[in-house]
Amino acid sequence: MPDDGYSLREVQRMLGVSRSVVEKLIAAGFVSPRGDRQDWRFTFQDIVMLRTAQALRVAGVSPLKIVRALDHLRKSWGHEGSLTGVRIAAVGDRVAVRDEANRQWDAETGQLLLDFDPKRALGNVASIEAPRAERAREEAVELFRQARAVEDDDLDAAEAAYRKALERAPDFTNASLNLGGILVDSERFDDAIAVYRDALHYQSNDPVLLFNIGVALEDSGRFREALRSYELCIEHASDFADAHFNAARIHEELGEPTKAIRHFNAYRLLQRNQ
Known part of the structure; x- marks a missing residue:
């Protein structure tokens, strides 16, 4: 990732959504980019959260419930690089998290959920993977940042770094x-x-x-x-x-x-x- 973060154009490229959609997600409180509106800068974590929020909105979850659920997850697992492993889902009007043991948790309350077949959202929120998988994920994130930083100047190096990131994750x-x-x-x-x-x-x-x-x-x-x-x-x-x-x-x-x-x-x- 560039030292000053991702631009709005780069975020749109990654998410595949229009500027107005990103602005609505920001207005709803999913992320707070740095800088003024003409030069917003987003972290990698911002991108993951925006992608997840958009996926849940498509699945029919209310903005208020998404904000509460993602805020809870952010506080629980919010260190940079750890928000890309666990599957999330819309379950009726709730947000659920599926862990490695295939247990379902209410993202707002932490309550165990039983006997449902969730509609999966498009993104991921948090990581509760085993330590080895977590290390691989963090290495992949770092390689992604390295690739993004050199993409404008050295496409061969960027391609190699992206491929290494995908080997790990x-x-x-x-x-x-x-x-x-x-x-x-x-x-x-x-x-x-x-x-x-x-x-x-x-x-x-x-x-x-x-x-x-x-x-x-x-x-x-x-x-x-x-x-x-x-x-x-x-x-x-x-x-x-x-x-x-x-x-x-x-x-x-x-x-x-x-x-x-x-x-x-x-x-x-x-x-x-x-």
Whole structure:
């Protein structure tokens, strides 16, 4: 991570959401970035918390309950680098945590929850992994920071560091997204797609990963495959405006104007509502 933190643009890239969505999550109290509104700077922990909050909102949990639950988890496991291991879920209108022993805990109260099948959220919150796994996770976070710090100047070193981070924590989605971005920029599309699809094993149907697979397929000229990936993204996140826009362009390119208009209209509506 850069010494002064991540910019809003970098946060949007990692989360796959618009500026207005990030601003709403900040206004709801999920994170408090440093700096003024024109130059917010976010920590890695901020990104994890924002991703988690957005996932829970999509799952239908109220903002107040999300704030309370994440605040409780932050106080319990809030040291930097430890907020990326434990699965969280929306259980009705509550937030639950699943630990290594497959026990379910109410994130607000710490109460043990029994006999339910939670709808998993898109992100993770806290780590209560075994010490060896925890060390691997912390090493992965440090490698991620190193990669991010050199990405603008040395892509080979950044790629190597992202790959090492994923060796230590294969479910580290942000490392997969950044590594895939480097591979796409260097026109190694199949390699990028492989990285994104590996990440889907840990974040099944993650719309940001599906969107990025679509971009890599589109850039490599596989328009029908790209279109399917954008459609999958929209199935799991109907408000993903850029997926609608890209799907509209491909339908237009393929001579399917009716379908293109439908996606363009959805894109314009989402833009107006931001």
